[in-house]
Amino acid sequence: MKTCRPHTQTIHLLSANVSVVFPSKIQSKIINKQMRLVHTHINRTVTGDYTTMLKSSASTMINEAPCVMISMLFQEYPLYSLYTFIIIASLLLLICPSAKILWFNVMDPPSKIVVREYNRNIPPGSGGLPWIGETLQFMSAMNTHMGIYEFVQARRQRYGNCFKTDIFGETHVFVSTTQSARMILNDDIGRFSKKYIKSIAELVGHESLLCASRKQHKLLRSRLLHLFSTKSLANFVRLFDELMIESITTWDHGGVVFILDQALKITCKATCKILIGIEGGLELEMLQKDVASVCDAMLAFPLRLPWTRFYKGLKARKRITSLLEKLICERRKRSGDCQEDFLQSLLRGNGDSCSLTNAEIQDNILAMIIAGQDTTASAITWMVKFLDENEEVLNTLMEEQFRIAKNARNSYLTMEDLNEMPYASKVVKESLRMASVVQWLPRLALADCEIEGFKIQRGWNVNVDARSIHFDPDIYSNPNVFNPFRFDCFTNNKQEEPKLSSSFLAFGMGGRTCLGMSMAKIMMLVFLHRLTTTYKWKVIDSDSSVKKWALFSKLRSGCPVYLTCIKQVTSPPTSKRNL
Numbered sequence: 385m386k387t388c389r390p391h392t393q394t395i396h397l398l399s400a401n402v403s404v405v406f407p408s409k410i411q412s413k414i415i416n417k418q419m420r421l422v423h424t425h426i427n428r429t430v431t432g433d434y435t436t437m438l439k440s441s442a443s444t445m446i447n448e449a450p451c452v453m454i455s456m457l458f459q460e461y462p463l464y465s466l467y468t469f470i471i472i473a474s475l476l477l478l479i480c481p482s483a484k485i486l487w488f489n490v491m492d493p494p495s496k497i498v499v500r501e502y503n504r505n506i507p508p509g510s511g512g513l514p515w516i517g518e519t520l521q522f523m524s525a526m527n528t529h530m531g532i533y534e535f536v537q538a539r540r541q542r543y544g545n546c547f548k549t550d551i552f553g554e555t556h557v558f559v560s561t562t563q564s565a566r567m568i569l570n571d572d573i574g575r576f577s578k579k580y581i582k583s584i585a586e587l588v589g590h591e592s593l594l595c596a597s598r599k600q601h602k603l604l605r606s607r608l609l610h611l612f613s614t615k616s617l618a619n620f621v622r623l624f625d626e627l628m629i630e631s632i633t634t635w636d637h638g639g640v641v642f643i644l645d646q647a648l649k650i651t652c653k654a655t656c657k658i659l660i661g662i663e664g665g666l667e668l669e670m671l672q673k674d675v676a677s678v679c680d681a682m683l684a685f686p687l688r689l690p691w692t693r694f695y696k697g698l699k700a701r702k703r704i705t706s707l708l709e710k711l712i713c714e715r716r717k718r719s720g721d722c723q724e725d726f727l728q729s730l731l732r733g734n735g736d737s738c739s740l741t742n743a744e745i746q747d748n749i750l751a752m753i754i755a756g757q758d759t760t761a762s763a764i765t766w767m768v769k770f771l772d773e774n775e776e777v778l779n780t781l782m783e784e785q786f787r788i789a790k791n792a793r794n795s796y797l798t799m800e801d802l803n804e805m806p807y808a809s810k811v812v813k814e815s816l817r818m819a820s821v822v823q824w825l826p827r828l829a830l831a832d833c834e835i836e837g838f839k840i841q842r843g844w845n846v847n848v849d850a851r852s853i854h855f856d857p858d859i860y861s862n863p864n865v866f867n868p869f870r871f872d873c874f875t876n877n878k879q880e881e882p883k884l885s886s887s888f889l890a891f892g893m894g895g896r897t898c899l900g901m902s903m904a905k906i907m908m909l910v911f912l913h914r915l916t917t918t919y920k921w922k923v924i925d926s927d928s929s930v931k932k933w934a935l936f937s938k939l940r941s942g943c944p945v946y947l948t949c950i951k952q953v954t955s956p957p958t959s960k961r962n963l
């Protein structure tokens with residue numbers, strides 16, 4: 385009896401996964417195959433409780449090579465695309481003259497590869513299989529506790545601060561020192577440009593600031609910068625606080641809420657309102673769903689087949705851009721009495737003659753919705769989890785927040801209130817360091833250069849590994865401890881300032897620094913204030929694994945919390961929002 389339970393559960397889990405992706409005939413084939421694997425593993429498992437057995441059965445089944453790779457592709461693509469893939473790879477092996485050499489590279493033990501690569505003075509690392517490189521290993525890392533970052537971390541531990549790999553048909557170098565981060569991100573002589581992998585670029589849009597080439601970027605950024613003026617940020621504090629109060633009053637004392645879901649709802653509402661003036665109803669619901677599909681597709685293999693995640697993401701992108709196009713047309717026709725939001729500012733232009741095209745406006749609004757909503761909601765979720773695990777920090781924070789609530793002159797928070805939250809600001813910063821929501825910053829080498837003593841070729845992707853820098857014990861002592869006070873000695877250390885400023889990369893650095901940085905901090909501070917002064921909470925799922933397929937590091941559990949009301953918040957009468 386005992387050995388039956390975990391494997392029945394595992395099979396249910398597997399069936400659920402499979403049923404989402406495949407038609408029934410293929411489903412039964414896959415389930416049968418997976419059941420056989422689970423049986424084999426369970427027969428091998430003699431000791432351990434149900435959960436461990438369940439987890440270990442599932443993870444062994446997933447991780448056992450070469451089943452890992454096949455299973456990953458099975459979940460994402462249908463069988464015949466996999467077969468095509470294998471046939472092409474085999475043909476390449478036969479045809480490609482250098483295939484034999486490359487194949488032996490893969491078969492070499494890692495230490496030998498390192499020596500050979502060092503000799504050629506190129507970064508150490510394995511090129512993987514011909515044509516596909518280490519794409520499958522990259523994608524299979526998605527199943528691990530750390531998600532895709534596990535792929536980077538494992539190689540960093542193996543090869544050091546600079547290593548090379550091949551993913552999605554391109555060469556990628558990862559670097560994790562502050563000196564290199566400074567050199568790459570502060571580049572003002574044009575050696576590097578920003579570059580995302582193909583799937584991300586297509587989903588976000590080639591005209592967007594996130595993907596723009598060096599030259600186009602300068603122009604676009606100057607046209608978007610005014611949107612984040614002090615005045616519009618002050619209005620945003622009020623808007624976000626109103627939404628936060630509106631939402632928090634619906635949470636139940638003694639109930640459970642998922643912080644990630646709530647944060648996504650509020651950040652989506654706030655960004656859509658300030659960007660395009662949409663604040664509710666079916667339109668917002670659809671938009672939120674479509675944005676989620678676009679985000680889910682970012683790491684998918686760029687295959688345009690109707691059942692793939694990538695295709696669904698593209699469809700969602702199309703629906704969003706159509707909605708934006710409709711809004712732009714309406715606004716251009718009306719010209720006079722339009723509400724004041726970012727879209728309206730972009731249509732009006734920044735006082736110069738050449739304003740943005742419709743396509744540029746669409747791509748950039750979409751980029752800001754994606755960049756602003758998913759990242760901020762993920763950061764908020766991690767912050768709530770870190771606070772739950774660090775009672776002392778939470779108590780200090782609550783003291784500060786209650787003092788502000790007591791002295792508040794207005795019903796809603798103002799920018800002045802936020803400026804009086806030095807401790808909360810450090811909590812936000814420390815959460816961003818530890819969460820490292822954007823784990824690495826992607827660039828393209830526009831010319832041959834040298835990094836960490838290695839030759840980097842023109843056309844290679846160079847990624848600054850922000851997470852590794854955030855957890856470097858030489859920069860952040862006890863990096864795994866959540867300690868907001870560490871930023872005190874950072875600000876007091878004038879001598880070390882350049883090194884220290886390039887070691888906090890949550891919002892990037894240099895000409896591509898996050899445009900919405902202040903907005904993100906506002907959302908995190910307001911969320912903290914309302915949460916800590918309204919509820920006590922307990923996280924009821926301590927799992928810290930990250931979500932599969934998420935580009936930004938996001939808690940898989942969604943951070944469910946049990947709430948106890950400290951005081952009843954009453955929503956002040958709402959006046960018309962003024963952006």
Ligand code: HEM
Pocket residue numbers: 578593594605655751752753755756757759760763821822825826889890891892893895896897898899900901903904
């Ligand atoms: C906690 C929340 C956020 C985090 C952690 C974050 C992080 C980042 C990072 C690391 C970059 C730079 C990437 C690079 O150099 O390759 C970036 C860029 C960007 N972010 Fe954010 N971001 C957040 C919130 C926002 C918000 C709220 C918005 C706007 C509504 C936004 C808009 C942008 C834009 C437009 C860029 C591109 C800037 C450029 O290339 O010039 N972000 N973000």
